[in-house]
Amino acid sequence: MLPRWVTYAYLAYLIAPIALLVVGSFGGSWLNTLLPSGFTAQWYADVAMDASFRRAFNASLITAAATCTACLVIGLPLAYAVFRSSRPGVRAFARLLYQLPVALPPLVLAFGFILVFSSDALPWLGSIWLLVAGHTVLCLPYFLQAVVADMQRLGLGALEAAAESLGSSPRQRFFHIVVPLLRHSIVSGLIVVAALSIGEFQFSNLVAGFLSRTYPVVLLQAFYGATGFACAATVILLMLALLGSAAGAFTAGRTTALGSH
C-alpha cells in the first residue's frame, strides 16, 4: 500500500510543474495567485511571431540534426573499433570516453572552446558549427554506450566470424550484418543524442553566437518577461522533446516490425 502511495506522490511531484506550465501558458494573467486567471492562446501566437524564438527554434533543430549526423558518422565506426579491439589501450580509451560527460561538465568544455576559438588563429566562436562540434563531444559517449552495449549483447563477434567464414567481405559484413542488427540501438542512441542536444543549455549559452542561439538559451530570456509567454515558450520545448521520443518510439517499432516478418 505504502509503495503505491509513494509512487503516486512522486508522480504528482514530477507532473505538477509541467501541468502548471501548461496551465500558465493558456492563462491570461498570473500574478501572486495559485492559478492564473482567464484563458488565452495569445502567448503561443506571441512566441510564434517572435523572431528570436523562431530563429532559435530553427537553430536548435539544425544543431540537433547535425549533432546526430556527426555522432552517427563518427560514433558507429568508433563503436565498432572499440568493440572489435582486444588491445587494452583502446579499451581504456573507450572507458575514458564513456566517463567524459561526468569528468567534463559542459561549462568546462565551453570555457575551453572560448579560449581556443576566440583567438585570431581560430576565430570561429559564435558559428553554429562550433556549437555542433561541442554538442557532439558531449553527446557521443551516450551514443557509443548504447551501440557498444548492443554489440556485446548480440554477440556480434560470433556472427561476424560466421559471415566471414561464409565468404563475406568486411564491407558486406558491415552492411549485411552489423548495421541491420544494430538498427534499434542506433536509433535509440540517436534519440538520446537529439534530446540532449535540444535541451542542452550550459554549453550553448556560453558558446552560441547571438544569431545561432539555441532554443533553451533564448528561453532563459523569456522568464524576464511575462509569465504566460515564458510558459508557452517552455511548453513548446517540451513538445519538441516529446515529439522526438514519439518519433523515436515509432521508428523503433517500425524497424522491429519490418525485421520480424
Place this chain on the structure above:
Amino acid sequence: MTSAVKLDNVTYRYPGGKAGIFDLSLDIAAGEMIVCIGPSGCGKTTLLKLIAGFLRPDRGTVALHDVDVTTASVRERQLGIVFQAYALFPHMRVWENVAYPLRVRGAATTEQRSRAEAMLDLVGLVGLGDRLPAQLSGGQQQRVALARALVFEPKALLLDEPLSALDAATRVAMRDEVRRIQRAQNVATLLITHDQDEALSMADRIVILKDGRLVQAASPHEIYDRPANAFVAGFVGRANVIDGRVTDAANIETSLGTLAMPGHGQPAGRTVSMLVRPERIIPTSEAQGENVYAVSVERDRFFGATRQLDLSCGGARLKLETVERGAVRFVRIPREAIQLLA
C-alpha cells in the same frame, strides 16, 4: 588420394601462455569424417581455428586440396563452419541465412532461393524457409547452420561442438542426421566434441588431443580396443587401468593378486599398466580358476539392459559392466581381455 585438409607440423602458442597446438600433423581425406576429442583446454578449438584461418600457425603449414593456405584469410579458405552456438543471423529469414554465402558471391536472387530450398530439403526443413531463426527449435537451428555451411560446396566442413547445445534426445538423433548429411555431400569433415559417444558413433577416424599434442589418431574400433596409452583408455570408454610388476614370462603381480598373461613379452621386474574394459570382466560363481578374484560390491547401478558395478578386490577397485542380474562374488578376467598399455 589427395587429402582435403592437411596439417604439417603445425605449432601455435597462445601469446603469453603455455596453451596451444604443438607439432601437429593431420590429414583429412575427401569425404572423411574426423572427430577430434580431448579434455577441456586440450587444443581442440584451437585446431579448428587454425584450419579455419581465425588463427595463423607459428610454424608448419595448412593445406586444402593440396593448396597451401597457411597465410590465407578465413574468407579465402572457403570452409563451411558450424559454430557452437550456430551464429545464425537473427534478422534474416531461414532461407536468407542459408542463401547468405551465395548472396555474397553475387548469385541471382532466384538462384539463391532455389539452392537454399534444396539445401533445406536435404537437412529436413521443408517449408520453414520463411521463419526467423528465433522461431525454430535448437535442433532445427542446428540444421539451418549446417545447410548454410554446406550450400556453397565448401572445401571442407568444420563443426565446433555442434551438438552440445541440444537436449539429450535431440543430440542422439542429430548424430545420425549430421552423418547422413555429411555423407550425402561427401565433404571432408572435422567435428570437435568432448562427448566420447559422439566420437565413437560418428567418426571414420578419431583424433585424440592432450595438452595441444596428438595422442592417437585411429578408427573408433582401434581407439577403443587398442588405445595408445592409459590416457586414451581412460578417456574413451570406461576402463580399468591396472598397474603391476612383471614376475615372469607368464605372470604379473598386481594389487588384485597375480594376473596370468602369457606372452606379454616384458622383462621380469618391469612395471607395466594394463587395460581391462569393464564389460570384458566376467562374474562367476566359482572361486577357483585362472585370474579369478573374490570381490565385494561397493556400488551397483542398474541401467535396465546392463548393470555397472564398482567392485573392491584386495586393495584395488574394479569397474564391471554386466547383463547378469545375480549377486557378484567372484570375477574372472580372461587373458584375452587384458591388454598392455604403453
